[in-house]
Amino acid sequence: MTHIDQEKLERFVGQAVGDMAAAISGLLVHVGDRLGLYQAMAGAGPLTAEELARRTGTTARYVREWLCNQAAGGYVVHDPEHDTFELPAEHGAVLAHEDSPVFLGGAYEAIASCYSDHAMLIEAFRTGSGVGWERHDHRLFSGVRRLFHPSYTNFLTSAWIPALDGVEAKLKAGASVADIGCGLGSSTVIMAEAYPHSTFAGFDYHGPSLEAARGAAAEASVQHRVRFETAAADAFPGTGFDLICLFDCLHDMGDPVGAARHVRQALAHDGTLMLVEPNAGNTLQDNLNPVGRTFYGFSTTVCTPASLAQPVGLGLGAQAGPSRLTQVLTEAGFSRVRVAAETPFSLVLEARP
Numbered sequence: 001m002t003h004i005d006q007e008k009l010e011r012f013v014g015q016a017v018g019d020m021a022a023a024i025s026g027l028l029v030h031v032g033d034r035l036g037l038y039q040a041m042a043g044a045g046p047l048t049a050e051e052l053a054r055r056t057g058t059t060a061r062y063v064r065e066w067l068c069n070q071a072a073g074g075y076v077v078h079d080p081e082h083d084t085f086e087l088p089a090e091h092g093a094v095l096a097h098e099d100s101p102v103f104l105g106g107a108y109e110a111i112a113s114c115y116s117d118h119a120m121l122i123e124a125f126r127t128g129s130g131v132g133w134e135r136h137d138h139r140l141f142s143g144v145r146r147l148f149h150p151s152y153t154n155f156l157t158s159a160w161i162p163a164l165d166g167v168e169a170k171l172k173a174g175a176s177v178a179d180i181g182c183g184l185g186s187s188t189v190i191m192a193e194a195y196p197h198s199t200f201a202g203f204d205y206h207g208p209s210l211e212a213a214r215g216a217a218a219e220a221s222v223q224h225r226v227r228f229e230t231a232a233a234d235a236f237p238g239t240g241f242d243l244i245c246l247f248d249c250l251h252d253m254g255d256p257v258g259a260a261r262h263v264r265q266a267l268a269h270d271g272t273l274m275l276v277e278p279n280a281g282n283t284l285q286d287n288l289n290p291v292g293r294t295f296y297g298f299s300t301t302v303c304t305p306a307s308l309a310q311p312v313g314l315g316l317g318a319q320a321g322p323s324r325l326t327q328v329l330t331e332a333g334f335s336r337v338r339v340a341a342e343t344p345f346s347l348v349l350e351a352r353p
């Protein structure tokens with residue numbers, strides 16, 4: 001009979017109960033995000049459930065139960081004397097302010113899409129077939145945009161591009177840039193706003209995402225310098241680009257080596273590839289932490305199935321790490337590859353032909 005270490009059992013039950021609370025509360029974070037509850041609480045001071053319901057056009061009974069869950073999780077602070085609830089400013093930065101570098105609302109929107117799509121995943125585990133990016137609940141597309149947008153807003157033009165060799169000067173003077181797997185065009189539009197003398201082409205194989213990207217470009221008044229075209233990463237048109245970027249998408253592709261090879265051919269002779277991927281170490285041991293756990297989660301539910309649905313089906317995974325990514329780029333013919341920058345969520349590689 002297996003010996004049970006009582007202390008170990010209790011420790012793990014405690015951990016699993018915490019995760020259970022987080023799993024159901026994650027849905028409630030998404031609900032709060034959708035209904036604008038956090039936004040209404042941000043900076044508002046202590047509010048009763050009735051006041052919050054009035055401000056958000058929702059129903060007090062539901063809002064009260066939601067607030068109780070939030071208070072139990074330490075997301076809001078309850079004042080028992082006045083029966084009010086307050087969102088601390090620091091929590092507002094994580095839950096209410098879209099452009100804050102620590103905003104996480106988008107992650108919960110993407111996670112909600114994963115829960116809703118779980119039947120496809122179970123089938124994929126059994127058959128080994130892939131699940132194409134385009135088959136997902138549409139909240140994946142908007143959730144991923146909102147998940148990465150704060151990083152791009154806060155680091156892309158202030159830290160990542162300046163960390164590349166000679167690229168910022170080219171973009172300021174006027175360069176030709178391609179953003180591959182651009183999704184809803186968040187990174188493309190941010191770069192277009194920052195470098196008014198440069199032109200930008202965003203490519204993605206998912207047409208509906210590009211419709212939203214065109215809307216974002218028009219909203220930012222950069223549409224005359226930004227075009228979006230439906231194209232696969234190993235077949236997009238054009239050559240002579242000064243900079244080609246891939247933001248958090250190479251690992252979603254079936255043939256990352258083929259895509260990188262095509263990128264290399266499309267670059268000017270002195271052009272640069274900027275590859276942004278979820279931050280990870282080189283070994284599983286390096287990634288046994290909350291960020292690794294999250295990205296292995298997305299990798300299992302979305303990224304690996306997306307790759308397996310495409311020709312070649314390499315299934316690189318979202319936690320490949322710098323060594324494996326360098327190997328992919330080297331195999332594609334790049335000769336100089338280095339890590340140029342990193343943040344807790346992102347790894348930025350520079351590669352030259």
Ligand SMILES: C[S@@+](CC[C@H](N)C(=O)[O-])C[C@H]1O[C@@H](n2cnc3c(N)ncnc32)[C@H](O)[C@@H]1O
Nearest residue numbers: 181182183204205206232233247248249252253
């Ligand atoms: C995780 S999303 C990232 C989107 C965007 N770059 C961002 O950071 O917000 C991955 C994107 O890669 C695109 N994609 C996946 N495989 C592709 C391929 N073979 N060719 C072009 N785009 C692809 C998907 O359609 C999706 O928009």
